[in-house]
Amino acid sequence: MSSYVAPSPWPVFYHRWRLYLNTWRGSVFSSFLLPVMFLVGLGISVGSYVDDSALGMPYAHFIAPGVLASTVLQVAISEAAWPVLAAFQWVRTYHAMRAAPLRPIDMVGGEILWIWLRAGTSAAGFLIVLTLFGIVRSPVALLALPAALLLAVASCAPVLAYSASIRRDGWFALLFRFGVIPMTLFAGVFFPVEQLPLAARWVAYASPLWHGVELSRAATLGTPTAIGWLGHAAYLALWAVAGYLLAVYRYTRRLTD
C-alpha cells in the first residue's frame, strides 16, 4: 500500500524552510542588524540626551522591548506579504499545493508556523543582544518570547487574508506606509503613548503593536502593563482568531476560482 500522507500544515512549513536556506542572508539584515542599529542609533545615542527621571529608567531600557516587538511585527508582516502574493500570483505554488492533497487551511497553518519560527528566532537573537548590552538581566525576560509569538500571529494572520485578496504588490507599499510604519512610530515603541493627543492615543490603543509592546516591556523590565497582561493577550488573541478565520476564507475563495 502506498504511503498516504494526511494533509497537514507541515509540508508548507518545510517548503518555506527549504526556500529560506537559499535566501537567509538578506533576512539577517531586517531581523537582526536593523533592530541593533535602532537600539544604538536611538536608544543609546539619543538616550544620552533624555532625562532618565522622566521615564523612571534609562531611555535604552525603555525602547529595547519596543524595538523587539516592532521587529517581530515587521518580520511577521513581511513574511505574510510578498512571499504569499508570489505563491498566489507569480510562482503559483499554492495552486500546485491545491492539486496535491493540501487544503487552504493547511497553507494558512503552514505559513503561520513558518512565521512563528522567523519571528521567534528574531526575538531570541535580539534578547541575546539586549543581554550583552546589560539591558536584560532577569530570566523573566524570556516571557518576551511567547509575547512575540502572540504578536506575530495577531499581525500576520490578517495580512495573510490581505495578500490573498490583492493582485498587485503596490498594495503592500500602502500597507506599510499607512499601517506598519505609523504603528512602529506611534504605538509606544519610542515614547509613551500617553504623550499623544487623545484621538491618536485611541488609534494607538487599537493597534496590535501597542499590546505587543506592553507585553514585551512587562517581560524585560518586570513592570506592570497598562490594562493587565491578560487583557493585552486576550486582545491579541482576538486579532489572531479573526485574522485566521478571514485568511482561511480568503485562501479558499482564491483557490477555488
Add this chain to the structure above:
Amino acid sequence: MVTTLVASRVLRRTTALFGTLSRAGSVTARDLTAARHTGYWLVVLSGFLEPVLYLFSIGLGVGALVGEFHLADGRVISYAAFVAPAMLAASAMNGALAETGYNFFARLKWENLYDAMVATPLRPIEVALGELLWALARGLIYEVAFLGIMVALDLTTVWRALPALAASVLVGLAFGGLGMAFSTFMRSWQDFDYLSVATFALFLFSGTFTPADAYPDALRVVVALTPLYHGVELLRGFTTGALNVAMVGHALYLAALAVAGLAVAGRRMTHLLCR
C-alpha cells in the same frame, strides 16, 4: 578673421549645450508622460509621508523627553527643530534614490528603454542627465511640502526655508548622481538590499538624531566621509539660522559628488548600451 573663428566656435559650443539640454529634457518629458496614472502618484505622495511621520514621532514625541537642545554654538533650540532639517535631508535622499535606484535599474535592464533611446540622437550622458532632472523634480515635491510643514510648526522661518530648499535640491542632485552610478553596477534587484542597508545606516548615523560631534572618534571620521552627513549639516545650518563657513565645504562636497556620479553613470551607460 580670428574673431569670426572664435565666434563660430563659441556659437557651436553654445548650440551643442542647448542641444544637450533639450535632448535631456525630452527624457524628462517621457518620464512625466509615463507617470500619468493614479497608482504611481499615490506611491509618490505616500513616500512623502514617511519623513513627516518620523518628524512627529522622534522630533516631537521623543523630543518631549529630551526637552531643550543645546547647539555647538551655545544656542538653545527645540529637539524637533534639530531633527527636522535632518529629516528633510533624508527625504531628499530617499526621493532621489527612489527614481535613480530601482526605477532607473528597471528601465536600464528589463524595459530596455535606454536601448531604444540611444538609437535616437540621444547620447548616454544626456539620458542620465534627463533622468537626474526627473529625480530632482520628484524630490522637489517632497522638499517643498516638508519645508511647508516645518514653517507651519514654527521649526524654521520662510526666509530660512528658501535657501534650505535650494540646498535640499543639491542633496537630491548628489544622491541622484550617486544612485544612478550605483544602479549601473547592479546585477539583479537583490543587490538593492545593499542600497537599503546603506541608506538606513546613513539615516540613523549622519548626525541626524544627535550631533555628530557626540559620536565616538572612529565613527565621527567615517561619518564625515558620507554624503548624508554633509546634507544634514548644510540644511541644519540654513533652517536653524546657524550659518557657518563649514557649510561652503559641505556644499562643495555634494556638488562634487553630483558631478562625479553623473560622469560615472554616463560612462557606464555608454559601456552597457553602445557595445
